[in-house]
Amino acid sequence: MPENLTVIAQLRAKSGQETALREALTALIPPTLAEPGCIAYDLHRAVDDQGSFHFYEVWRSPEEHAANLKTPHLRSFLARTPELLDGDIQVTLLRRLAPGS
Template sequence: MATPTDDNRDLLTVVAYMKAAPGKEDELREALKGLVGPTSQEEGYVNYDLHESVEDPGRFFFYENWTSGEALDAHLAAPHVAALVERIPELLDGDGLTVNRLRRIA
């Protein structure tokens, strides 16, 4: 099965992850799901896939691909993302949000 970077190794891949604060798992899950639709309409979007850990429910991961770092930066500044970022202290555990920018090398 093909992945977005099979055809374009220049894509910027992002793996972002976070863990819900205790008791906030359902609320965070729904908030994250709400980002997917608006994000799919953004300039530079390739994919924006939300995952939840099987071993650690309440730990969420986004696997994303963007055409450029500028497109990712615009996404991170978008109103729907900014609204969630404001809720990080309420919804996420003490580790907060981790965003890793990656380039495929093999």
């Protein structure tokens, strides 16, 4: 059985949009966790940068992650990114090589 897909998504809020971005990202969590194949969908903020947000996601398969990108809640969020984000969303797709302790 193939390893799960891990996704790290990095987002930077426009100046003055930190709270609005945090609220918009937090709203994505419940519907995304309910999606088939979603194992983890954790939102983080950098300790030393209130405008730097990061999602740590684990999906059962790349196909299920791709389906997430087509959901109404994510499409609605993406439509708001010009007003909320400073730059593009940076996405890194990872495969775990070895389990931790």
